[in-house]
Amino acid sequence: MTAHLDNPATAAAPFGDRFAHVARLDSLLLLSGQVAVDDTGRVVAPGDAGAQAERIFEIIRDILAGYGATLAAVVHLRTFMTNLDDLSAYAVVRRRLFPADGRTLPPASTTVEVSRLFLPGAVLEVEVTASY
Secondary structure (H helix, E strand, O other), X not given: OOEEEEOOOOOOOOHHHOOOOEEEEOOEEEEEEEOOEOOOOOEOOOOOHHHHXXXXXXXXXXXXXXXXXXXXXXXXXXXXXXXXXXHHHHHHHHHHHOOOOOOOOOOEEEEEEOOOOOOOOOXXXXXXXXXX
């Protein structure tokens, strides 16, 4: 198994060059935790879990597109939230993007509450594992 660290051209590079967006192992993509930031690293919609979820999944879509993948390739989500009371706002976005339609199930998932994230105003961080 060969590992590659990468930042696909379909998504803005991580601000500050602090990490790679993706670790790629053959046909498995392990995405770094994504927070709701614009291309300059500013937090989008500080404190708003629903709006941040929308932005996070836009970023994730862009990263996956760099490998010819879509959200349908996601096999696991790991979510860090600063307040589990915001779970319903996050769940609305997740259910729309990963519906259970009787034939397919949403990806495996882990969600945990944390005391804070690394950027003030960020209330969600999402890591994705995808098979493409």
